[in-house]
Amino acid sequence: MEFIDYMQAHGxxxxxxxxxxxxxxxxxxxxxxxTLGPALGGTRIWRHPTDEAAIMDVLRLSRxxxxxxxxxxLPLGGGKGLIVADPRKDKTEAMLRSYGRFVESLGGRYxxxxxxxxxxxxxxxxxxxxxxxxxxxxxxxGSGNPAVVTGFGVYQAMRACAEDVWGSDSxxxxxxxxxxxxxxxxxxxxxLVAAGARLVITDIDAGARERAAAIEGVTLxxxxxxxxxxxxxxxxxxxxxVLNERSVPKLRCAIVCGAANNQMATDQDDNRLxxxxxxxxxDFIANAGGVINxxxxxxxxxxxxxxxxxAGNIYATTKQVIALSRERGITTAEAADAVAExxxxxxxx
Ligand code: NAD
Numbered sequence: 001m002e003f004i005d006y007m008q009a010h011g012x013x014x015x016x017x018x019x020x021x022x023x024x025x026x027x028x029x030x031x032x033x034x035t036l037g038p039a040l041g042g043t044r045i046w047r048h049p050t051d052e053a054a055i056m057d058v059l060r061l062s063r064x065x066x067x068x069x070x071x072x073x074l075p076l077g078g079g080k081g082l083i084v085a086d087p088r089k090d091k092t093e094a095m096l097r098s099y100g101r102f103v104e105s106l107g108g109r110y111x112x113x114x115x116x117x118x119x120x121x122x123x124x125x126x127x128x129x130x131x132x133x134x135x136x137x138x139x140x141x142g143s144g145n146p147a148v149v150t151g152f153g154v155y156q157a158m159r160a161c162a163e164d165v166w167g168s169d170s171x172x173x174x175x176x177x178x179x180x181x182x183x184x185x186x187x188x189x190x191x192l193v194a195a196g197a198r199l200v201i202t203d204i205d206a207g208a209r210e211r212a213a214a215i216e217g218v219t220l221x222x223x224x225x226x227x228x229x230x231x232x233x234x235x236x237x238x239x240x241x242v243l244n245e246r247s248v249p250k251l252r253c254a255i256v257c258g259a260a261n262n263q264m265a266t267d268q269d270d271n272r273l274x275x276x277x278x279x280x281x282x283d284f285i286a287n288a289g290g291v292i293n294x295x296x297x298x299x300x301x302x303x304x305x306x307x308x309x310x311a312g313n314i315y316a317t318t319k320q321v322i323a324l325s326r327e328r329g330i331t332t333a334e335a336a337d338a339v340a341e342x343x344x345x346x347x348x349x
Contacts, residue, residue: 003055010063014109015055018102023094025083027102028055029110030062032078035347038108039079040134040291040298041065042115043099045087045122058082060262065291068284070340071317072310074295079110087117093125100129108132113294114146116239134294143297143307146290151187153289153311154259155195157281158233160318161255165279169315172196177231177253179223180238181208184259184287188237189215202226203238227251236260236283243280248272257281270333282336285317 007015014031031039041062048054058080066078083099085091103112103126113135114123120137127133127140136142158176163169174197178185181203189199193215200219201212212218221229227250234253236242240262248269256263256278263283264270273280289311296307317339325335 003059006056007059010059011066012059012063015059016102016106018099018105020095020098023098024085024090024092025095025098025102026051026085027081027083027099028058029081029102029106030058030079031106031110032059032062032080033066033344034077034109035344036066036070037075037077038111038132039065039077040069040111040113040294041078041080042113042135042290043081043083043118043122043126044115045083045085045091045117047084047086047090051084054082054084064261064284066344067337067340068288069291069295070343071285071336072288072292073313073343074291076291076295076298080115081110081112083117085117091122096122096125097129100126100133103132104130106132111298113290120145134297136297143293143302143304145183146293147183148187149293149304149307149311150184150259150287150289151189152191152308153292153314154184154188154235154237154257154286155191156312156315157286157318158192158235158255158257160315160322161233161257161279161281164319164322165254170195171233174198174232175200175230176233176235177226177229178202178235178237179226179242179258180236180260181212182237184290185235185237186211188235188259200226200229200231233257236263240283241265243269243273245269245272248276248278251276251278253278255279255281257286258283259287261287264333270331274331279322280332281318282321282333284340285314285321285336288314288317 016029061080069076138144159169177200230252233255236258244265293307321335325332
């Protein structure tokens with residue numbers, strides 16, 4: 001019952017559950033809002049410690065997708081899928097195809113794509129059972145890895161923040177501390193290095209650390225040490241909940257801007273950042289490049305150049321959010337919500 005009250009209080013339309021013992025599937029799909037269009041959002045494959053934690057995660061992520069697409073100006077609603085499994089050892093074709101039948105059962109109200117723990121191969125298996133999937137590999141006629149455009153979008157948000165804080169959007173000579181060096185961080189790092197920024201990187205995965213070590217001039221640190229790094233920009237590019245009462249007091253940066261979804265552990269953490277004078281680029285504004293990219297696949301005739309051009313607008317949206325936060329005396333996270341809500345309210349009307 002707790003969940004139902006939570007859903008009602010936060011505007012959630014639907015939470016669907018699918019189990020399949022034979023295929024080893026326990027999964028959830030949360031559809032938050034379909035006012036602007038079908039609910040599009042990735043499928044996360046992750047073993048949460050409890051079902052309650054998994055449900056809360058998928059609900060929060062689905063709502064973030066509504067806000068992300070609304071703020072990015074896309075005709076899409078917000079949804080998210082979650083398969084409770086260890087992505088390194090539990091995945092099978094039978095599991096993903098069973099989950100694909102779950103997606104199909106929702107009749108297009110939910111469109112899935114990749115998220116943490118999922119791969120292009122997984123999307124191909126899902127696509128054997130449903131057409132409501134985007135982010136397929138280019139070899140299968142899809143738009144390929146969305147992280148390329150996501151990284152570009154995060155870079156645009158960083159430039160907009162830099163312009164606000166230092167009066168210039170150049171990142172030359174700036175130090176960026178990156179938490180996580182996966183798909184998006186790899187794309188982002190390319191833009192940062194080209195712009196002349198210095199990188200400090202951590203990752204819990206040895207392979208990712210090895211890839212990061214190949215970047216000229218990079219400094220690698222232990223995962224727990226990343227919050228203490230003296231830098232200009234802290235970029236959370238791993239999982240959510242990393243901005244919290246323990247981490248925020250440690251940060252030694254002027255800007256927080258990264259790719260991770262739901263970076264704040266609680267609703268109070270944006271106030272914690274603001275109180276410390278740290279400018280926060282709201283996560284769903286900065287990381288909208290991924291959904292922008294798959295939207296162009298969903299709309300048909302995918303062109304990376306068109307997706308990149310639209311993701312370039314993240315610079316202007318970030319500036320709009322910062323200006324609104326100043327004008328209304330609210331945090332940037334609140335201003336980002338206001339930008340998305342204004343669009344939803346107009347559509348409702
Ligand atoms: P990924 O799985 O490729 O990379 C995440 C990396 O973070 C991995 O290398 C992992 O080892 C590392 N990591 C996990 N926990 C860590 C910790 N505590 N400390 C340091 N490193 C840690 O994922 P990705 O596609 O690069 O996405 C990164 C984040 O951005 C996720 O939160 C994702 O939801 C979000 N995001 C991704 C996209 C996209 O296009 N892929 C779009 C929007 C948002």
